[in-house]
Amino acid sequence: MTEIPDARAAGLGPFERWLSLWVAMAIAVGLGLGALVPDLFSALAGLEAASVNLPVALLIWAMVFPMMVGVDFGALRRIGDRSKGLIITLAVNWLIKPFTMAALGVLFFEHVFAGLIPPDDAQAYLAGVILLGAAPCTAMVFVWSQLTRGDPTYTLVQVSVNDVVMVFAFAPIVAFLLGVGNIIVPYETLVMSVILYILIPLAAGVTVRQKLIEWGGEAAVDRFRARIKPLTVAGLLVTVVLLFGFQGNVILDRPLVIGLIAVPLLLQSYGMFFLAYLAARAWRVPFEVAAPCALIGTSNFFELAVAVAISLFGLGSGAALATVVGVLVEVPVMLSLVAFANRTRHWFPAN
Numbered sequence: 001m002t003e004i005p006d007a008r009a010a011g012l013g014p015f016e017r018w019l020s021l022w023v024a025m026a027i028a029v030g031l032g033l034g035a036l037v038p039d040l041f042s043a044l045a046g047l048e049a050a051s052v053n054l055p056v057a058l059l060i061w062a063m064v065f066p067m068m069v070g071v072d073f074g075a076l077r078r079i080g081d082r083s084k085g086l087i088i089t090l091a092v093n094w095l096i097k098p099f100t101m102a103a104l105g106v107l108f109f110e111h112v113f114a115g116l117i118p119p120d121d122a123q124a125y126l127a128g129v130i131l132l133g134a135a136p137c138t139a140m141v142f143v144w145s146q147l148t149r150g151d152p153t154y155t156l157v158q159v160s161v162n163d164v165v166m167v168f169a170f171a172p173i174v175a176f177l178l179g180v181g182n183i184i185v186p187y188e189t190l191v192m193s194v195i196l197y198i199l200i201p202l203a204a205g206v207t208v209r210q211k212l213i214e215w216g217g218e219a220a221v222d223r224f225r226a227r228i229k230p231l232t233v234a235g236l237l238v239t240v241v242l243l244f245g246f247q248g249n250v251i252l253d254r255p256l257v258i259g260l261i262a263v264p265l266l267l268q269s270y271g272m273f274f275l276a277y278l279a280a281r282a283w284r285v286p287f288e289v290a291a292p293c294a295l296i297g298t299s300n301f302f303e304l305a306v307a308v309a310i311s312l313f314g315l316g317s318g319a320a321l322a323t324v325v326g327v328l329v330e331v332p333v334m335l336s337l338v339a340f341a342n343r344t345r346h347w348f349p350a351n
Helices: 018-036 037-043 054-069 074-077 084-110 117-132 141-147 150-182 188-255 256-281 288-294 302-313 319-343
Strands: none
Touching: 018 037, 018 188, 018 319, 054 188, 054 256, 054 302, 084 117, 084 256, 084 288, 117 150, 117 256, 117 302, 117 319, 141 150, 141 288, 141 319, 150 188, 150 288, 188 256, 188 302, 188 319, 256 288, 256 319, 288 319, 302 319
């Protein structure tokens, strides 16, 4: 970790630096409240409209909206500037990562851990990791790019392109992989999740961004995002509390389940990073592009995965639990890879 440049200057605030700790604390609070006031969680679960849990929907929008305000689709005009890195990013994110995540999920949950996980739970955890694998990062990748002194213009372009692709590719890929895993979900529910948790926040974010730029330029956008950033923190942690309030009995009965879910997630994260990173090295991509192009394929849009898992399978589902485990392991993994990238900068040609 000593190779990571100034985390505060790069945008890694106290929340991001200690994300896993806050999530662990929220898990403990959720388990405690679930045992103390189970009726409260039952009441919250009943607040639904059209199969959408209203409290969770509000929390997810609170998490996602600040990120969407930061997306600049004007960057798409520069899509051809660093085409090698973008090709690697798109290939890893959409042609490789979802399928390797599904394969690892099947391997571990249905075979390696078969004696430790009931079959119904194994399918639920498989669904959760599939949702994580099909949702590439859209926000934290800016932080990882800054920590490796990545090219900010390239990072903006790759995030914008991935958001466009996600609108069209997320639902079909998830539906296909869930079907292959014999997990049947209503396709219309999946499409509705994309509309609720990608299209609507994205449209709102683009609209607000345009208005802010008209009033005060990019500085106004930065100030606005800084003011609403606590919404993301609060939304994520309260969602975790709710999830673990419903999952309390499962976790307390089988405390090793979080570690079991983490195994394929860790293998996937490190595997995808080194695949993209070494491909960039072989293709002689400059480091300031190679690092962010590998990191975006490693990090996940876990807010979206959590939201869709809840919409498809419910607050108390194993799928929702698996997506939260993804949040728990995200930051330690990503910081270790940032440190590795900074130590191997000399592997790449000068820009």
